[in-house]
Amino acid sequence: MSLPRSKAAILERFGDRLQADRAKHAPDWLVGWHYQQVRAGKYPADYPQDFTRYEGPADLVRWFNWGRGAPVLNYLPLDRLKPLIEQAEARDRSVLERLGIGVEPPVLRAFALLDAQDYLFPRLYPRPERHRLRRVLDFGAGFGRQANLLLALEPGATYVAMDAIALPYCLQHVYLGALAGGLADYVEEGRFALDDTATGCHHLPTWRHDLLPDGYFDLAICSQVLPELSPLLAVFVVELLRRVLRPGGVLYIRDHGAVDWNPSGIELARYLEASGFWLEFRPMLRDRVDLHGLPRIWRKPEA
Numbered sequence: 619m620s621l622p623r624s625k626a627a628i629l630e631r632f633g634d635r636l637q638a639d640r641a642k643h644a645p646d647w648l649v650g651w652h653y654q655q656v657r658a659g660k661y662p663a664d665y666p667q668d669f670t671r672y673e674g675p676a677d678l679v680r681w682f683n684w685g686r687g688a689p690v691l692n693y694l695p696l697d698r699l700k701p702l703i704e705q706a707e708a709r710d711r712s713v714l715e716r717l718g719i720g721v722e723p724p725v726l727r728a729f730a731l732l733d734a735q736d737y738l739f740p741r742l743y744p745r746p747e748r749h750r751l752r753r754v755l756d757f758g759a760g761f762g763r764q765a766n767l768l769l770a771l772e773p774g775a776t777y778v779a780m781d782a783i784a785l786p787y788c789l790q791h792v793y794l795g796a797l798a799g800g801l802a803d804y805v806e807e808g809r810f811a812l813d814d815t816a817t818g819c820h821h822l823p824t825w826r827h828d829l830l831p832d833g834y835f836d837l838a839i840c841s842q843v844l845p846e847l848s849p850l851l852a853v854f855v856v857e858l859l860r861r862v863l864r865p866g867g868v869l870y871i872r873d874h875g876a877v878d879w880n881p882s883g884i885e886l887a888r889y890l891e892a893s894g895f896w897l898e899f900r901p902m903l904r905d906r907v908d909l910h911g912l913p914r915i916w917r918k919p920e921a
């Protein structure tokens with residue numbers, strides 16, 4: 619367990635580790651961000667534009683500001699959501715304070731709402747105790763926001779952030795380190811191990827997926843990620859998540875769905891069905907009208 623590195627040191631480590639692992643573990647198709655590469659140079663002005671660069675913890679604010687562009691849509695009951703939103707926002711504020719960054723309240727609000735919704739959806743209806751969601755893999759984790767409420771509300775939870783892109787990887791390192799008071803990071807330590815005693819935050823680049831144990835996770839999260847990957851990588855990720863989820867485990871997907879926005883042209887539902895996942899929950903909602911991003915729950919069959 620190491621304390622987070624500040625400034626650009628972690629970026630250097632990331633580059634060195636990628637270089638060292640390149641030949642054996644990290645082919646281009648696995649470490650690319652298909653959508654961003656195709657659309658290079660066409661982002662909105664406040665979007666962090668160069669994902670290979672990381673200037674320091676203040677880059678988190680740019681990412682938070684990017685969330686403000688998303689419309690605040692919600693049909694879920696506020697009496698359930700409000701305490702979660704407030705908790706997520708307060709925790710984010712104290713993370714930023716620990717990093718020496720002060721922000722105005724609206725900066726944090728959009729992600730606090732998303733955090734609350736994403737915490738609630740996979741837990742909306744009663745499930746048997748064996749379906750408890752304590753071990754969580756967040757694939758394409760952004761800055762690691764899904765750890766916020768998980769660590770606060772699930773005692774003994776294990777959160778693993780996985781990413782392959784330099785800027786988000788560094789932001790995850792800094793955010794998760796400050797949120798949890800330290801994290802186990804493959805890029806920092808050159809090793810990675812998860813066993814039955816593991817708790818807290820862990821961090822692994824996509825290209826070392828081989829270090830994830832079979833059948834370990836209760837929940838895998840892909841929020842606004844899969845349609846941005848190449849079809850080759852999306853199929854690979856679906857297979858990977860099936861391998862590392864335990865029988866009965868949940869794959870929670872939230873994005874704009876293949877119909878509305880699918881820049882990489884993936885056939886996600888077909889990949890998931892072919893891989894043996896069952897669709898358990900898909901609300902009949904309108905994306906960008908009722909909610910920003912449609913939540914779906916796919917389950918790996920129990921036996």
Ligand SMILES: C[S@@+](CC[C@H](N)C(=O)[O-])C[C@H]1O[C@@H](n2cnc3c(N)ncnc32)[C@H](O)[C@@H]1O
Pocket residue numbers: 648649650651652757758759760761763780781782783786787824840841842843846847851
């Ligand atoms: C639109 S962001 C969504 C971030 C986060 N899931 C959220 O909801 O806040 C897409 C994420 O996918 C990640 N990503 C892109 N290519 C990836 C790859 N090859 N392996 C893992 N993550 C990748 C990006 O780095 C980024 O963190």
